[in-house]
Amino acid sequence: xxxxxxxxxxxxxxxxxxxxxxxxxxxxxxxxxxxxxxxxxxxxxxxxxxxxxxxxxxxxxxxxxxxxxxxxxxxxxxxxxxxxxxxxxxxxxxxxxxxxxxxxxxx
Numbered sequence: 001x002x003x004x005x006x007x008x009x010x011x012x013x014x015x016x017x018x019x020x021x022x023x024x025x026x027x028x029x030x031x032x033x034x035x036x037x038x039x040x041x042x043x044x045x046x047x048x049x050x051x052x053x054x055x056x057x058x059x060x061x062x063x064x065x066x067x068x069x070x071x072x073x074x075x076x077x078x079x080x081x082x083x084x085x086x087x088x089x090x091x092x093x094x095x096x097x098x099x100x101x102x103x104x105x106x107x
Contacts, residue, residue: 002057002058002062003055003056003057003062003063003065003066004055004056004057005053005054005055006036006054006055006056007038007051007052007053007054007055008051008052008054009041009051009052009053010053011053011055011066011067011070011071012070014053014070014071014074015074016044016074016077017043017044017045018041018042018043019041019042019043019044019074020039020040020041020042020053020070020071020074021039021040021041021042021049022039022040022049023037023038023039023067023071024037024038024039025037025060025063026038034056034057034058035056035057035058035059035060035062035063036054036055036056036063037053037054037055037056037063037066037067038052038053038054039052039053039071040052040053041053
């Protein structure tokens, strides 16, 4: 995966306390430009947004690979929890998913 973090938050730090929301994929501007993806950082326990994510890559596929690795699992858990339990903090990851993530994510 060849993307670079351009914003104030690393995409790999996205977790059940820092959810990328209001996401946009931007095509390159001009020849040789990068594909970029931006999102706000939603903090469910604080019930507010702050900071954000901004990544760039040479191809759309590299952006989508990063988003599918770090963001999609959070939304899959949220959808499952909303369907099954309706819990307030429906972004919380199951232990099996947390075990696969970087320990830095939960410092």
